[in-house]
Amino acid sequence: MTEEADRAVDPSTPDVALEATAGPEDDVVRVGYTNAAVELLRELWHRHGALMFHQSGGCCEGSAPMCFPVGEFRTGDSDVLLGTAVLTAADGSDLGPLELYISREQFQAWKHTRLIIDAVPGRGSGFSLEAPTGHRFLTRSTLCTV
Template sequence: MIDETRHTHRVTATDDALALIAEIRRDHPDILIHQSGGCCDGSSPMCYPAGEFRIGESDVLLGWIGPVPVYIGGRQYAAWKHTQLILDAVPGRGGMFSLDNGRERRFLVRSRLLSQA
């Protein structure tokens, strides 16, 4: 696993995403978020119990949303390394294996370019 947390705010969350994280953590206190690379549920951010998802050698730790680590696959990071990921929550069903599934809200990732300052 590669740690990119030393760089400026690579990941942040909206108030709606923070509320959904808090709801999920009431049922599953120790979770992580992984930005999916396009398999099965497209490119959705997926939320898993921390002990049930295996972080790969090429996965990149983007940062933390409170106590929740946020990862992205290495290839996807290479394409998005100049952006800040903004975790949001919108109406809909979550990914098939994601803890947001069945809550009638799902995570969605937005992005913006990081400043070069």
């Protein structure tokens, strides 16, 4: 679904500043990042190095997108790579790939959605890198045509 179509369905859908390419198990672009998320990611990248996301499926963190340094959260056969975006610095230079994973079981429940990662004021989860920044990542979802 295009960005314009997303807003036609839900006018509260935030503008996407960074698009991820589709993951290897899918040909649908399912992940985007808002300007606020990109700015927070740049800050975290400069502090912690290369980053990745895992979309939490519940438990103690609710359904928050969890941001980790690459390699700190181990993914495996029970996870699906939803998409990879190339994060850039403010000057336009490439920082590196930013992958977003979701559990295979959760993907089955959410396979008809597009995930937009946003950043909003508030306390982040205890396990995600943004927790001490005064902001938290938030997943906004819209239905997509598949």
